[in-house]
Amino acid sequence: MQKAAARRPFPWHILVFLAPAVLIYSLFMVYPLINSLRLSFYHIGDQNQTSFVGLSNYVKLFTDPNFAPFFWNALVNNIVFFIIHMVVQNSIGLLLAALLASGGRGRAFYRSTLFMPTVLSVVIIGFIWQLILNPLWGVAKTMLGWVGLESLYRPWLGLESTALQVVSLISVWQFVGIPMILFYTALIGIPEELTEAARVDGAGGWQTFWRIKFPLILPTVGIVGILTFVGNFNAFDLIYTMKGANAGPNHATDIMGTLFYRVFYGQQLQLGDPSMGATVAAMMFLIILTGVLIYLFAFQRRVQTYEM
Amino acid sequence: MAQNIKHPTAHQAHWGYRLRQSLSAFAPHLVLFGYVLIALFPIYLIIMNSFKERAAIFGAPFQWPNQETFSLIGYETVIQRSNFLIYFKNSIVVTVSALVLTLLIGSMASYALAEYKFPGNTLLAIYLSIGIMIPIRLGTVGILRLMVSLKLVNTLTALILVYIAQALPLTIFILTQFMRQVPMELKDAARLDGASEYRIFWLVVPLVRPAIGAIGIFTMIPIWNDLWFPLVLSPSPQTATVTLGVQQFLGQFVSDWNAVLSSLTLAMVPILVFYFIFSKQMIKSITAGAIK
Numbered sequence: 001m002q003k004a005a006a007r008r009p010f011p012w013h014i015l016v017f018l019a020p021a022v023l024i025y026s027l028f029m030v031y032p033l034i035n036s037l038r039l040s041f042y043h044i045g046d047q048n049q050t051s052f053v054g055l056s057n058y059v060k061l062f063t064d065p066n067f068a069p070f071f072w073n074a075l076v077n078n079i080v081f082f083i084i085h086m087v088v089q090n091s092i093g094l095l096l097a098a099l100l101a102s103g104g105r106g107r108a109f110y111r112s113t114l115f116m117p118t119v120l121s122v123v124i125i126g127f128i129w130q131l132i133l134n135p136l137w138g139v140a141k142t143m144l145g146w147v148g149l150e151s152l153y154r155p156w157l158g159l160e161s162t163a164l165q166v167v168s169l170i171s172v173w174q175f176v177g178i179p180m181i182l183f184y185t186a187l188i189g190i191p192e193e194l195t196e197a198a199r200v201d202g203a204g205g206w207q208t209f210w211r212i213k214f215p216l217i218l219p220t221v222g223i224v225g226i227l228t229f230v231g232n233f234n235a236f237d238l239i240y241t242m243k244g245a246n247a248g249p250n251h252a253t254d255i256m257g258t259l260f261y262r263v264f265y266g267q268q269l270q271l272g273d274p275s276m277g278a279t280v281a282a283m284m285f286l287i288i289l290t291g292v293l294i295y296l297f298a299f300q301r302r303v304q305t306y307e308m
Numbered sequence: 309m310a311q312n313i314k315h316p317t318a319h320q321a322h323w324g325y326r327l328r329q330s331l332s333a334f335a336p337h338l339v340l341f342g343y344v345l346i347a348l349f350p351i352y353l354i355i356m357n358s359f360k361e362r363a364a365i366f367g368a369p370f371q372w373p374n375q376e377t378f379s380l381i382g383y384e385t386v387i388q389r390s391n392f393l394i395y396f397k398n399s400i401v402v403t404v405s406a407l408v409l410t411l412l413i414g415s416m417a418s419y420a421l422a423e424y425k426f427p428g429n430t431l432l433a434i435y436l437s438i439g440i441m442i443p444i445r446l447g448t449v450g451i452l453r454l455m456v457s458l459k460l461v462n463t464l465t466a467l468i469l470v471y472i473a474q475a476l477p478l479t480i481f482i483l484t485q486f487m488r489q490v491p492m493e494l495k496d497a498a499r500l501d502g503a504s505e506y507r508i509f510w511l512v513v514p515l516v517r518p519a520i521g522a523i524g525i526f527t528m529i530p531i532w533n534d535l536w537f538p539l540v541l542s543p544s545p546q547t548a549t550v551t552l553g554v555q556q557f558l559g560q561f562v563s564d565w566n567a568v569l570s571s572l573t574l575a576m577v578p579i580l581v582f583y584f585i586f587s588k589q590m591i592k593s594i595t596a597g598a599i600k
Contacts, residue, residue: 013505014424021417021436021476028473029439032450039449096343099336110340112587117347119583121533123555124575128350131568139353139369173346181594205332226441234443237535241555257445264449278449285446292441 037285039278057279067263067276071283073251074259077164081255082232084168085175090224092172093179098209100180101187111181118177126241129170133157157242160252167253171238175231179224186220187213226295233287236261256284351576358382358569365565382566386557386574389567391545395553396578402464402549403531406471410527411520413472414479415487419509421480422487423495433484439477444470445536455541462544470537475527486519487512522593525586532579550575 040057042050061067096114100107117125133140133156141153156162190213198208214221236257239247245262247254264277356372357365364377371377386392421433444451451470452461460466490512498508513520538552548556554575561567583590 011424011426014420014426016506017416017420017509018432020413021480022432024413024469025436025439025473025476028451028454028469029444029447029476032454033442033444033447035450035453036447092343096340099340102336104333104336106337106340108588108591110344111591112583113344114340114347115587115591116580116583117351119529119533119579120351120576121535121551121554121579123533123535123551124572127554127558127568127572128354131565132350132353137366137369137565142369181591185594230441230443234445236445240535260448274449274453281446281449285442288442288446 033285036278037282039275040282042275044273044275053275057275061276061279061283070251070254070259071280074254074256077253078233078235078255080164081168081171081235082229084165085172085228085232086225088169089172089176090179090228093176093224094183096176096180097183097187098213100184102205111184114180115177117174120174122171122174122237123241125170125174126238129173130157130242133166158249160249163243163249163252167239167242170242171235174238178227182220182224183217186217190216222295222299225299226292229291229295230288233284233291256280256287260284354569355573355576358566358573362566365569379566380570382564382568382570383574385561385564385567386571389561390557390571391548391553392550392557392571392574394546395548395550398464398547399532399550402467402471403528405464406468406475406531407524407528409468410472410475410479411524414476414523415483415513415516415520416509417476418480418483418487419512421484422490433480437477437481439474440481444474448536448540452540460541462542462547464542464547466541467537467547467549470541471531471534475531479523479527482523483516483519486516490515518593521589525590525593528582529579550578 039050041052041054043053043057044050061071096110100110131137131139135141135155141150144150144153154162156166194212194216195208198212203211233256235255239253239255239258240261243249243253243258245258245265245267247258247262260277260280263280264272264274266272353369357369359379360373360377361379361381364371364373364379368377373379417436421429421436455461455466458466460469494515495508495512498511503511532549533551534549535551535555538547538549539555542548543552554571557571558568561571
């Protein structure tokens with residue numbers, strides 16, 4: 001194949017094959033991304049003229065009373081959002097995957113139905129749960145009544161103390177199919193000889209799982225972790241749908257994505273600010289990049305040494 | 309053995325074993341089926357209630373519609389008061405164009421990366437794969453400025469271009485691996501027959517069809533469901549997609565429960581139908597891909 005390419009004076013066909021992808025990707029993804037990062041160091045005036053301002057947008061984001069409290073609030077909320085996904089979504093996903101992988105009838109049925117909410121739009125899911133939890137309809141209250149827990153019902157989405165947790169759990173409900181299917185795939189890929197040997201040695205199902213299977217699927221644990229991280233710090237649709245751009249009550253459900261939208265587009269009386277929007281996006285970029293780098297260098301390397 | 313001591317008689321041991329066997333066979337089903345209910349019940353509740361009149365939605369939300377409570381008033385409102393047909397058309401145009409172009413452009417690039425050795429091959433592959441982990445949404449400020457200067461705001465073209473750029477990195481990353489597995493002999497034989505490199509590309513594409521199909525399904529769903537870019541790049545009523553249209557319609561008709569439930573059902577149905585048709589292949593493709 002090298003020879004075939006070398007015989008020709010210039011391999012035009014390689015250029016033809018690659019040019020469309022490289023052009024579209026560079027023009028509509030890489031260039032805007034770099035331009036956004038660049039704009040976070042500029043002030044954009046009314047006439048769209050830009051002037052370099054160094055780090056002052058960042059200083060403003062971290063210290064200005066119009067931005068700083070919202071930024072730290074959104075960051076903390078986003079971390080809570082992520083922790084709930086890591087703990088609840090990924091544990092349930094692992095449990096369901098382990099049960100699916102243990103065999104039994106109806107696997108295909110379970111797999112398909114459990115994955116179904118994941119393919120629906122976040123907008124639809126958000127509205128469905130808003131209706132179900134709505135005190136007007138009272139469906140949630142009635143259902144709690146079936147198990148005698150009616151007194152526990154609160155309008156959770158409207159309470160500052162619970163709104164973020166409930167929104168996170170709704171997102172967990174929707175996306176649990178992703179860790180489930182990834183863990184399931186990893187688990188059924190484990191050669192039977194390995195688990196068979198453990199069973200012969202007298203290990204129970206629980207022990208076999210944690211001592212043998214779980215260490216073997218650690219690479220998948222890492223992938224699920226980083227996918228959750230990137231997805232969560234980039235989330236927007238669910239909160240925008242359920243709580244609007246203001247992420248109420250009193251910004252209790254505000255995360256980086258909604259903050260970005262609000263700063264960029266403005267809200268109610270405040271005008272949108274593209275350069276501050278770019279600054280928020282740059283912070284999201286830094287957070288996600290840090291996560292990805294930690295995953296690539298720390299997690300992947302550890303798993304590799306483990307495998308050796 | 310220690311285990312035998314725990315079971316005083318053979319009879320009891322037998323029963324204990326049988327019980328434990330059937331319990332351990334049954335318990336997973338209990339958990340899985342329980343979770344299926346949790347996953348499906350909310351969706352079922354919405355669809356079922358969308359076919360009922362308002363009084364029945366509130367009075368007996370868990371009851372199946374009957375002759376007295378059956379009503380299509382919500383659907384009538386949605387059809388009359390919203391531009392659902394336009395939204396559907398827009399979503400289909402955007403999704404299908406972005407999908408076809410992504411798969412075509414993506415397979416061309418992956419073929420080149422897998423087939424030819426040229427200076428910078430690895431570097432280019434890395435450059436193209438950065439986008440797998442960095443969400444395109446973070447470049448929104450830049451994308452909007454670019455679209456303004458290209459005069460593409462409030463056009464479906466803007467959405468199509470952004471979705472292609474968003475989907476290309478993963479498409480190329482996965483397809484390159486599949487393209488590498490296509491046997492050398494086939495391509496060399498074609499070259500000996502004097503086939504052009506373009507002709508050989510079209511010989512190779514059908515061989516990686518399963519991978520292209522799987523990528524297609526996984527590219528399609530996030531595009532159809534996206535809210536962010538329609539909201540930012542093409543929010544006008546003429547260019548809104550189903551996801552954005554439903555979001556805006558629901559905002560206006562919050563108190564009309566019939567209309568809300570019906571529009572949610574209408575928005576869910578196409579994806580659910582699509583999912584019922586393709587779910588087997590979809591899940592098979594993930595599981596098959598990962599074993600490799």
